[in-house]
Amino acid sequence: MPGPLFNIFPLLDYNLSMTLSSGQAFRWQWCGQGWIGVLGTRWVRLQAREELLTAEVAEPVADWHWLTDYLQLGLNLTEVLRTFPDDEPMRAAVAACRGLRLLRQEPWECLASFILSSTKQIVQIQQIVAVLCERYGEPVAVPSGHPPAWGFPSPARLAAVAEAELRACKMGFRARYLLSTARRVASGECDLSRLGQLPVEHARAELLKLPGVGRKIADCVLLFAYGFQPAFPVDVWVMKALRELYFSRRNVNEKWLHRFAAKHFGPNAGYAQQYLFHYIRTRRLPRKTARATTKAGS
DNA sequence: GCCCAGGTGAAGC
DNA sequence: GCTTCACATGGG
Numbered sequence: 001m002p003g004p005l006f007n008i009f010p011l012l013d014y015n016l017s018m019t020l021s022s023g024q025a026f027r028w029q030w031c032g033q034g035w036i037g038v039l040g041t042r043w044v045r046l047q048a049r050e051e052l053l054t055a056e057v058a059e060p061v062a063d064w065h066w067l068t069d070y071l072q073l074g075l076n077l078t079e080v081l082r083t084f085p086d087d088e089p090m091r092a093a094v095a096a097c098r099g100l101r102l103l104r105q106e107p108w109e110c111l112a113s114f115i116l117s118s119t120k121q122i123v124q125i126q127q128i129v130a131v132l133c134e135r136y137g138e139p140v141a142v143p144s145g146h147p148p149a150w151g152f153p154s155p156a157r158l159a160a161v162a163e164a165e166l167r168a169c170k171m172g173f174r175a176r177y178l179l180s181t182a183r184r185v186a187s188g189e190c191d192l193s194r195l196g197q198l199p200v201e202h203a204r205a206e207l208l209k210l211p212g213v214g215r216k217i218a219d220c221v222l223l224f225a226y227g228f229q230p231a232f233p234v235d236v237w238v239m240k241a242l243r244e245l246y247f248s249r250r251n252v253n254e255k256w257l258h259r260f261a262a263k264h265f266g267p268n269a270g271y272a273q274q275y276l277f278h279y280i281r282t283r284r285l286p287r288k289t290a291r292a293t294t295k296a297g298s
Numbered sequence: 299g300c301c302c303a304g305g306t307g308a309a310g311c
Numbered sequence: 312g313c314t315t316c317a318c319a320t321g322g323g
Contacts, residue, residue, distance in 0.1 A: 023304055114305095118304080119302080119304090121303045122303085173306095174305095177306080211306090214307080217306085235305080236303070236305090237303095238304080
């Protein structure tokens, strides 16, 4: 029996917009009446209002676990926040990021997206991923009147693409890494479906074997696709946050930093990392008008 | 023009 | 071991 074209879920401590636009996933677009995205082979539109989430799909579904699992609707955020260290930086980050959540993404899409993320701004990653999906993804059903949409291209599909064609998607030097990794995943040499059952260190070691995957990208996949909380991705922003908020701007060795993170941020260190990342990145800077005025006046 | 962006791998000391 | 550099591309 086919299900309905929409569903409603209760939302508690959940900032949907912040979560979908916080640089974990790169395919969500605000359309004026909700967030439109593609999960697996399903087009979906999400709208959060007054502690209710409305989800709309293009074709009837009976089982909604693909969505509730992705959004981690069953997670009690209060329990997570309770484990954060009680220090000034974390209090500020939590206050600034009320309702920020971690998603549980499909591993291949997450891995491929973060291979494309290196030294790119989030907006540019979104653009590259969009082109990649449009050119190599399978079309998915959309409600009438909506623009076409595509699934994320499979490892096998990308493995069959020439490097020059990938470069034409604006990904530059990352094309070689994406192609090599797609081949290893497509061949079964790397089995992403197995990693979730391994101890986090083993799963990380497997990811680190892939070309274009270092500690940072490995930790992003461990955290955003598998939910491993000991994973603590350190990018330029998190490094900036840690240096400014915890180390009075001193330079810190990265290996030492990971030991500090594991010790200081507790059992949900990965979650804490996302709060620091979003906090430091969206911190209110001097307004443009104020700067323009200063410039004009000087 | 310049610096920077959810980095990585390889070469040089 | 650690430091430095190339790698594409676009935004501010």
